[in-house]
Amino acid sequence: MEIRCLKQELLEKVHIASRAISTKSVLPILSGIKITAAKTISLIATDLEMSIITQVNGDIVETGETVAPARLLVDILKSLPGAAVVVKVMPEQGSVNITCQNAEFDIRVLSPADFPELPQITGARTVALKLSTFSHLARQVVRAASTDEARAVLTGILLHFQDKKIKMVATDSYRLAVSQANIDSEVSEEEVIVPAKAITEVSRMQPRENPKDSEPLLRVAFASNQMRFDMNGHTVITRLISGKYPPYQQLIPSGYTTVIELPPTQLEETVRRIATLAQNNTPVRFFFTPNRLIISASTREVGQAREEVPIQYSGEDREIAFNPTFFLDGLASIKEEIVEFKMDSALKPGLLKPRGDDNFLYLIMPVRTG
């Protein structure tokens, strides 16, 4: 195999591919990037959960394939001057030769035969949608997914397609984020649980060289065990999580007695300020009283903080407390002008959503206070 391409192009693509490499693996072959030159030049990396395939712009002098250690490849490419790079396999030496201007590297390679085969997604159903739609939903929910491996299903994002709609759901059982959007194409109903890592990776895909008015489409293909995302010669394949997603709809209360409206930035600034005194897992308290919302926090042996926010409210006095990080995560997902903050009692979940928009909601469990 021999290929020629620009250093910057190769480095960028190696960076992208290496995001699929797990630092939790001790299997040497999985820390390599497979470079294949056939009709095009592609880089492939996988941790057996998620695989990334990306195409490199360049010339193929001779077809072939090799597997090079990712970290070394990144280090070498970073150090090279911005010029053309030639990557050439030396089969007799079991190495790959990298040259750029007058610099030359010879590095030992791994065996391509040991590299896992990529899963074939055959007989798959497909959907196409705008990448921006997908990324927007992903950003809104992904923080709410659990990181606790003991609850495998919750470490994933529920991805639901139905009636020209895409919906994503994530929860770690302390908060629940649900976001949906309309898409142009008609789809059959699909419901899968996707590892959060893959959702994040897809939302980071860059539409390259796109003419301003036609956004390229993200193509999504489903098989029973895997799914595949394609855009502009960049592919992410992920295994799905098995199991049943909890019936989250039952958790969302139908009505609320207390509803206030505020600009999210104002609420966020206040909570962030007060949260500096919510240390050692103490919550931030929200006290509703006619025309005022009092936000406070106190940590024993540290101190306390309090701020009044004028609101339109005429109901009874009510109090509820939340983990400030979880609360701020939810607020950060709302970019609209006004957020609706709803609650019922100190023991029932509170809810954040944009005013007049039912496409996003963020449910958060209160913290019991003494």
Add this chain to the structure above:
Amino acid sequence: MGAMVFDDIVGQDQALDFLKKVLKSEQISHAYLFVGPEGVGRRKTALALAAALNCAKGGCGHCSRCRRTIRGVYPDLKLIQPEGNFITIEQIRELQGSIKLRSYEGHRKVIIIDEAGSMNAEASNALLKTLEEPQDEEVFILIAASVEELLPTISSRCQVVPFRRVPREAIIREMVDRRGIDQSQADKIARISGGTYSRALEMLEGEGWRLERREEILSLLKKISGSPVEEAFSVAGALLSQAVGDQDNLLEVQKEEMEESLEVAMSPRHGAFIRNKLRKRHARQLSRKRSLEINDILDIISSWYRDLLVYQLTAQDSFLINRDHRNEIRDMARRARIERLTNVLKEIGKIRRMVGFYVNPGAAFEYLCLLLREV
């Protein structure tokens, strides 16, 4: 016709007939428990079953899936073995983390837990949770010496498949027909192997160093009876060096594995992670290797005293394991006392258990040799 993957397994017709029937009926259980003595083909059968479950032709033995499964590198095959004396909860957690995902190739995920009896209580309970909520595509194969080794809550969730000792004739036939061993050598090996085919194969490995070792140990045993105390201690020393002498190969493999892994580390932190993880695994492998070798030596010793006892009771050499040494056995059996022999066999059983619990093997051998000189 499918199920060719099972063709290499010797002397387990009953178990294989059952499994083939299961495969044909497609009524696959979520969990099987293979019970039987070490070395009779449970592991090999487990891999063959894993291949048959995922092969398009029901286990042809030739397709890519069959071959990768048999080699243990199929992505939807998880193989768990004790890395020290136990299977730990970390290993079970790691398994749970990896099987949460749907299968890589879209067929069944097969999880083989070897020496399942070595799961400690935490590991067993963690596994129980997974067995209680089986996913459609998962098949567990647990391997143990007996059903009683496992928690009843685990064994009751498994379909039990018994494996038996391989008849001596079957082992001799395999040795002669497939390996070209001559009849008398095959008979000797078949006797030593105690009805386990893998043990017989081990005897042929590495220019038969195991057979040589056996000769050395037996010659030590022949002279220990009635010897002075110093002699008993020197025999104990010789046994100990037999037990630890064969680590060089493993150490070499471990060193290579470490170097190869560190070369491709993603960052200094990843390097430290790999080093740490490998170091722990290597230490466990080493202690496991040592306890296997100690057990092997104890097997040889107990076979000798068992032969003395058997000869005293039957005066026939056809039942002997070490029949190639029948003259010495005849001589020694005449002098030995039955209660001393049974006592030795009992003590060897105790030592075997103790070695599992980190007892200093040097001290164990010394204790044993002091007993042996009185036989």
